Amino acid sequence: MGDMDGFLFNKCHTYPSQLLQPTVGTNRSVAYASANVSKLVRTSDAGSHVYYSTNMGVNWTASATSKGSGGRVALSADGGTILHCPNDTVYYSNDNGSTWTKSTGVNLWGAIPVADPVNSNYFYIYNASNGNMYASSNKGVSFSVAGTPGSSSNPWTTNICRAAPGNEGHIWVPRIASGLKYSTNYGKTYSTVSNVTSCRAIGFGKAATGSQYPTIFIWGTVKGVTGLFRTTDKGANWLRLNDDAHQFGGFDLLVGDMNVFGRVYTAGGGIIYWDDQSSTGISDISVNSEKIDIYPNPSSSAFHIKMENPNQVDRIVVCDLMGRQVETLEKPQIKNEVTLGASLNSNIYVVRVIGESFSKSFKVIKK
Numbered sequence: 001m002g003d004m005d006g007f008l009f010n011k012c013h014t015y016p017s018q019l020l021q022p023t024v025g026t027n028r029s030v031a032y033a034s035a036n037v038s039k040l041v042r043t044s045d046a047g048s049h050v051y052y053s054t055n056m057g058v059n060w061t062a063s064a065t066s067k068g069s070g071g072r073v074a075l076s077a078d079g080g081t082i083l084h085c086p087n088d089t090v091y092y093s094n095d096n097g098s099t100w101t102k103s104t105g106v107n108l109w110g111a112i113p114v115a116d117p118v119n120s121n122y123f124y125i126y127n128a129s130n131g132n133m134y135a136s137s138n139k140g141v142s143f144s145v146a147g148t149p150g151s152s153s154n155p156w157t158t159n160i161c162r163a164a165p166g167n168e169g170h171i172w173v174p175r176i177a178s179g180l181k182y183s184t185n186y187g188k189t190y191s192t193v194s195n196v197t198s199c200r201a202i203g204f205g206k207a208a209t210g211s212q213y214p215t216i217f218i219w220g221t222v223k224g225v226t227g228l229f230r231t232t233d234k235g236a237n238w239l240r241l242n243d244d245a246h247q248f249g250g251f252d253l254l255v256g257d258m259n260v261f262g263r264v265y266t267a268g269g270g271i272i273y274w275d276d277q278s279s280t281g282i283s284d285i286s287v288n289s290e291k292i293d294i295y296p297n298p299s300s301s302a303f304h305i306k307m308e309n310p311n312q313v314d315r316i317v318v319c320d321l322m323g324r325q326v327e328t329l330e331k332p333q334i335k336n337e338v339t340l341g342a343s344l345n346s347n348i349y350v351v352r353v354i355g356e357s358f359s360k361s362f363k364v365i366k367k
Helices: none
Strands: 027-033 036-044 050-053 072-075 082-085 091-093 113-115 123-126 133-136 144-147 171-174 180-183 196-205 215-222 225-231 264-267 271-274 292-295 303-307 313-319 325-330 337-340 347-355 359-366
Touching: 036 072, 050 082, 072 113, 082 113, 171 196, 171 215, 180 196, 196 264, 292 359, 303 347, 313 337, 325 337
Parallel strands: 027 072
Antiparallel strands: 027 036, 036 050, 072 082, 082 091, 113 123, 123 133, 133 144, 171 180, 196 215, 215 225, 264 271, 292 303, 303 337, 313 325, 313 347, 347 359
16 A cells, blocks of 8 residues: 555554554565465565564564565465465565565566465566566466466556466466456466456455356456456356446456455455346345344335344445345444334345354345
């Protein structure tokens, strides 16, 4: 975060009590260890330049040394190896930044390293200008060209590759107007997602029930339509999440929630997130799930929502079948029992009950 260090959010709807400590101004990058999620690392333009946390970002310790300010950072799956890329050089550390060694085989200004989410030996760096994917299989000691997904249409902008959580050797490459490609063999060979003609950003989230692959979010163009999309079947089918009134000028950064299905975060004018509002996961008319009861359903007037633990609910949203919000209750209005829908026309609606660690959707009918 520029100038303001950044924040640790424990609840999406609660403003954090303080900036990240110690305060140093602009932070350029943050990463976590996918197999050891308590371990994080971040880089800054000032101060000690590299900081690490062992308690999910609550407290931060300055690395004893660094090789330069700013730059991108990656953290191995086990949290044991830090890769830092200030300027055009890649360095690695196996002791939380007490010592650093220059990686061989790659020199790239503005390099964005990516850690394999399963195998702690592997890191990846994409050269958006010449289209090469560099890979290291020895904890960043050395890199070599693994394969060539092809160059980006805009290599001078930020091109962030993503490794698929829980899948060793899977790396996805957004190439802006050149489309989207992915590798399942450590960056050696690539498949093209044919129905995506443009991809500006990509992120991963919790897999849908019954799916064997994490949910993929993109900002891109699918079948001629540009927007925010998600897929639960590795790109075979896409669902648009936004609409024409909510384009936000596009997004360079997407991060899915690995605990709440369908939730994705981005930044631009603040922190923005979407919750899934599709029919996927919607409970049928007879509802009594997660200690939430909606009745009567169908209803000719209003319907009531009874919750055993309302303090765990942050927001309740009613949407029509086009995904448009028609009624909303925020946390101060939420009690053990609330009433909604009195002014709605006869139709089918989706009620979303949203908490910090869950999101449930229910279908209701207004007669």
